[in-house]
Amino acid sequence: MRLVPNPVLPGCHPDPSVVRVGADYFMVTSTFAYHPGIPVHHSRDLVSWSRVGHVLDGDSWLPLEGNTVSHGVWAPTIRHHDGVFYVVFTIVRGTEGATTYVTTTVDPAGQWAVPTPLEADGIDPSLFFDHDGRAWFTAARDAIAPDATGPGEIWLRELDLGTLALVGPTHVLWHGALTRQWVEAPHIYERDGRYHLIGAEGGTERNHAVTAATSDTVTGPYSTDPRSPLLTHRHLGAGELVQNVGHADIVETPDGDSWALVLGVRPVNGHHTLGREVLLVPVEWDDRGPVLAPGAGRVQGVLPGLPDTAARPADWLSLRGPVRADVVDDAITLRPRPAPLSGREVPAFLARRQDMHRFVFETTVETDRIAGHDAGVVAFQDENTFLAARVRRRPDGCVVRVAGKVGGAEIVRSEVPVTGDVVLRIRSDGQSYTFSCVTRIGEDVLATFPHTALSTETAGGFVGVLLGLVNEAAEDAEPLTFRGVRYAAPVAASEGVASDGAVSDGAGAGAHDQ
Numbered sequence: 001m002r003l004v005p006n007p008v009l010p011g012c013h014p015d016p017s018v019v020r021v022g023a024d025y026f027m028v029t030s031t032f033a034y035h036p037g038i039p040v041h042h043s044r045d046l047v048s049w050s051r052v053g054h055v056l057d058g059d060s061w062l063p064l065e066g067n068t069v070s071h072g073v074w075a076p077t078i079r080h081h082d083g084v085f086y087v088v089f090t091i092v093r094g095t096e097g098a099t100t101y102v103t104t105t106v107d108p109a110g111q112w113a114v115p116t117p118l119e120a121d122g123i124d125p126s127l128f129f130d131h132d133g134r135a136w137f138t139a140a141r142d143a144i145a146p147d148a149t150g151p152g153e154i155w156l157r158e159l160d161l162g163t164l165a166l167v168g169p170t171h172v173l174w175h176g177a178l179t180r181q182w183v184e185a186p187h188i189y190e191r192d193g194r195y196h197l198i199g200a201e202g203g204t205e206r207n208h209a210v211t212a213a214t215s216d217t218v219t220g221p222y223s224t225d226p227r228s229p230l231l232t233h234r235h236l237g238a239g240e241l242v243q244n245v246g247h248a249d250i251v252e253t254p255d256g257d258s259w260a261l262v263l264g265v266r267p268v269n270g271h272h273t274l275g276r277e278v279l280l281v282p283v284e285w286d287d288r289g290p291v292l293a294p295g296a297g298r299v300q301g302v303l304p305g306l307p308d309t310a311a312r313p314a315d316w317l318s319l320r321g322p323v324r325a326d327v328v329d330d331a332i333t334l335r336p337r338p339a340p341l342s343g344r345e346v347p348a349f350l351a352r353r354q355d356m357h358r359f360v361f362e363t364t365v366e367t368d369r370i371a372g373h374d375a376g377v378v379a380f381q382d383e384n385t386f387l388a389a390r391v392r393r394r395p396d397g398c399v400v401r402v403a404g405k406v407g408g409a410e411i412v413r414s415e416v417p418v419t420g421d422v423v424l425r426i427r428s429d430g431q432s433y434t435f436s437c438v439t440r441i442g443e444d445v446l447a448t449f450p451h452t453a454l455s456t457e458t459a460g461g462f463v464g465v466l467l468g469l470v471n472e473a474a475e476d477a478e479p480l481t482f483r484g485v486r487y488a489a490p491v492a493a494s495e496g497v498a499s500d501g502a503v504s505d506g507a508g509a510g511a512h513d514q
Helices: none
Strands: 017-021 024-028 037-043 050-056 072-081 084-092 098-105 116-118 123-129 135-142 152-160 165-174 184-191 194-201 209-215 243-252 258-265 277-286 289-292 324-328 331-334 349-353 358-366 374-382 385-394 397-406 409-412 416-418 421-429 432-439 442-450 466-472 480-488 511-513
Touching: 017 243, 024 072, 037 072, 072 184, 084 123, 098 123, 123 184, 135 184, 152 184, 165 194, 165 209, 184 243, 194 243, 194 289, 209 243, 209 289, 258 289, 331 466, 349 374, 358 374, 358 466, 374 421, 385 421, 385 432, 385 442, 385 466, 397 442, 416 432, 466 480
Parallel strands: 017 072, 072 123
Antiparallel strands: 017 024, 024 037, 037 050, 072 084, 084 098, 098 116, 123 135, 135 152, 152 165, 184 194, 194 209, 243 258, 258 277, 277 289, 324 331, 324 511, 331 480, 349 466, 358 421, 358 480, 374 385, 374 466, 385 397, 397 409, 397 416, 421 432, 432 442
């Protein structure tokens, strides 16, 4: 099998699930409190992926107000049967619990059905279609079986495809392979008359791992594959380029080869800001089950800077629901809302995933249009960890200041007076975030923060950094147009560091509600 460049989908795309239909592969990933939810990516080779739609958008969207950023849509699985695509996923609502849903379509790039809730405990749902046409639903939950050997368990129940309801008895399949570890992320595969169940254990941080079990029947009982963990980077040390590897889904090519999509992170000095990314590893099968990354035992093909060269169109995201925005080329008109970034409502915020360690993100703001607005550029991790350079009007004129939160603590830097058009810029060399403003007089550096301030290790949670625009103001205030919106690898000395890749386009085309 060939060596592939990794990650195949950089930036925050956790919990990948993949299905093949003919020569086409379709992948879905978690989106937590981002809107639209669950992007659908398409590929013909498992390496080059393009986004073709979203599962949760328009009529299929489920509101998420009140949730933290790391709650919301968790761990979808995509499968295909008799011309229909199925996605199952869970919405976690903090102390209110979780609800699992199923939705369908005949066109994964089109509109998906309004999700149907399922009577299902736990998280990380999955579907398996057996040779006889029966559909089986699996998920992970806290162990309730009296003979449980671990704190979590994988359970199974039949899904009636006519009513989209779970029917029949519940079967407890497995309590995991690792002592005192919570098992999650189940997927079932059949091969040569044997059923293979893979899961994830060790949490989603440095001890993350892929484990497995096998059975003669889909309903179990399942016996742990003693080779577990089948894939992990927990033993490779802090110097390994990829950490936190786990949460696998296996797919077979038309030629009969097998590959697994897994998640992992690329930390810099022990802290990651890009979120959990999608990686590709080869799979071989023997009489005991799958062997992930045979002959290597680790994710290969990860080179410093390599994924930074990918030119990817923007997937513009808001938080917890749609915002009113028009995106045309490199100009974004964003209608205001009073909701702060630190709250749990839907702020006037539109952003894209940071998928490069080194970058420049910038836009031009017309200070003459600033009235009651507090508007500018943001590096956003979650409602308790974000930094923004914003323009606001004072009695004697407009100023730019950097403010936000780090770990819930307020951060404020001194204000700089500005007039006319001002370029607000965030740039990073991979180890720091620098905020600056550029006027006709020159560039003023406003503040520099270590990348650790915005890392997942600092903030907690399950997401990466978003780079975006905010227009906080009363709803009857005028919309603002951010011109010259640009996200790129740095190419000029004035932007900080030498280029390691091609420029990524700054915006999509067309007018729409996000």
